[in-house]
Amino acid sequence: MSSHPSSSALALDIVLLRTFLSVVDLRGFAAAADRLALTPSAVSGHIKRLEESLGTRLLQRTTRQLDMTPAGETLYTYARNILDLEQEVRARLRGESSAGRLVIGASEDFAGTWLAQVLQVFRRGHPGIAIELRVGITTELLRQQAEGELDVVFGKRCARIEDDSELLWEEPLVWAFAEHTALPSDEPVPLSVFPEPCVYRESAINALAAADIDWRLAFESRSMAGCLAAAQAGFAVSPVAQSQLRHGLRAVDESEGLPPLATARFHAFTGKPTPMTRALVDAVREVGRRRRFASD
Structure with a gap:
């Protein structure tokens, strides 16, 4: 050639x-x-x-x-x-640039980390579309979608499930903790997690149980910012997707005694797809590809 x-x-x-x-x-x-x-x-x-x-x-x-x-x-x-x-x-x-509305549901980690980049990509082709965002736990957002309240949901799972959702990308879960603080080794692992049901919480507890490691619930919050603040303060360790790590946080490695975690899988749940929801999902996929996340 x-x-x-x-x-x-x-x-x-x-x-x-x-x-x-x-x-x-x-x-x-x-x-x-x-x-x-x-x-x-x-x-x-x-x-x-x-x-x-x-x-x-x-x-x-x-x-x-x-x-x-x-x-x-x-x-x-x-x-x-x-x-x-x-x-x-x-x-x-066609005069469509100023018409239309999407109601989006997103888990907090998705909304906090990815949404700004996604909207930047999406608005290039749909500059006049109005968007309403609802942030919550994936299970609750899917219930709202089933009741016709949401056009598309961006959520996460830690297991492969055969359904109508579209896998966008995968990334590892990590144990987040204060950047310059050693994890206490002589006491049960202090956890900072979302309330049930939460796939990150479930993954962390299952991994600790499988490794026969004692743990205690040190901090619980419905806010990802709250969970990460507890980790950043050295108050507790929090299971998060690797992309959630920020200044002041580090991933605790296996040398400190914590077991590996599952893989986080980010999905799009479109229900009855429309050209607008399809365009939004494509924008999400583009942002994920820029970060080199794969959907294999």
Whole structure:
């Protein structure tokens, strides 16, 4: 494959770019085919045509995984911007830029860490959409969605469950504690956790029980900020997703006697998807990809 295509070959077909983004975002040809209502062979053909037009390979494919090449990484960023601009132009020409409303439910860790970046991406194509945010525990938010109160829920789980949710990314859970403070080794592990039901709390207690380590409930709060403050003060250790670590906190490693935790899985629950909820989920996925979180 030539690395120096002619200038005429560099014309970018927006259909091919859309296919490329879908393959990368969904991490597979079959999933992209379902999203785009195409056959897997048609998706493969789109990628081949795009690579030929650019004169470079964009994807590295093996039997187990799909990764972008350095050229693919570069194209991904530009392609996302191109499609966002196309979407915005279409919306403005249809007079849709100032209409619409979404009611979103999100767990506090998602809202506190990811939401600002997500909204920045989302507003490029939907600058006039009004958004109402409700923050809470995933189980409660899903109940509200079932009652028709929420359009989409962004929540977390620590186990693989077959349902209609869409896995966005995975990241490790860690034990968060004060950055320059040693964890007490001669007493039960002091825990800072959410009230039940909470997947992080459940993961921590199960891990400690499996390792036969004594623990005590030292701090309980419905606020992630509260739990992290207790950890930052050296008052208690808190199980959190790795992305929640901030200045003043560190991840306690196994050398200090704490067992490994489960993996946190962030999901989108869209119920009855609409173009707006789909666009919002895509914005979340883009933000997760920028942080190099995978959804395998």
